[in-house]
Amino acid sequence: MTVPEAMRDQNLRRFPLRRHVIHGAGGPLSIVAPSSSEDLLRRGDLAERCERKAQPPYWADIWPASVGLARFIMRGPSLVQQRVVDLGCGIGVAGAAAARRGATVIFADREPDALHFARFNARKNGAREHQELRFDWDREYLPAGIDLLLLADVAYHPPSHPGLLRQVQAIIRSGGRVISADPFRKSTNDFINKLEGEHAVEHISGSVHFDAKRWPLRLVSVLARKS
Ligand SMILES: C[S@@+](CC[C@H](N)C(=O)[O-])C[C@H]1O[C@@H](n2cnc3c(N)ncnc32)[C@H](O)[C@@H]1O
Known part of the structure; x- marks a missing residue:
């Protein structure tokens, strides 16, 4: 039923849609996403917007x-x-899981289309309190009072590292925690090294089964600034 429901949302129905179910403790998360970023690039209007911004979707x-x-x-x-x-929520998978565990979630991304999907997915999965924030980590700071910052595969582009590290420092300074997740990208290694240089971190790595494949998974939990 989720895709027909998404088709009633004027922001979502501009995209070819698919539904994906993520099984986890406490029941499945039902996630609606565009069929794929490659499909979007084949669509003239969306491809033109991406080229203007020099960013794949x-x-x-x-x-x-x-x-x-x-x-x-x-x-x-x-x-x-x-x-x-x-942060850099995309369609909001990690935030939807946090909402499922009872958190008040801010979905932050610089792409308005991402925030439309994150809002739909949060509601669909029973989030009670959530907010969408159009946000650029290179230019702004997150609001105060954040307990946990989630970074799901956002540090893949080294020029983004200084902006992301600034966000991490601000959260840790105010007593919050940060969890970064990535598939051991080479381009993310330097970001992780910098986190380890400045903060007490815990590695919780393993793998994840997704789309009929097993992917490596590096989870790094940042707890406090090194004294
Ligand atoms: C690889 S995607 C990851 C999306 C999502 N976290 C996930 O793992 O499914 C990177 C995300 O970062 C967002 N992003 C890239 N640069 C950004 C910036 N400067 N500020 C905020 N978001 C940004 C993109 O729009 C995109 O949603």
């Missing part, structure tokens, strides 16, 4: 690291009364 895919992070969150402790940000 990465927001439109379901990334294995976000599935791994979502499963990790769903089997973790309750997040009731926690304010969580899913």
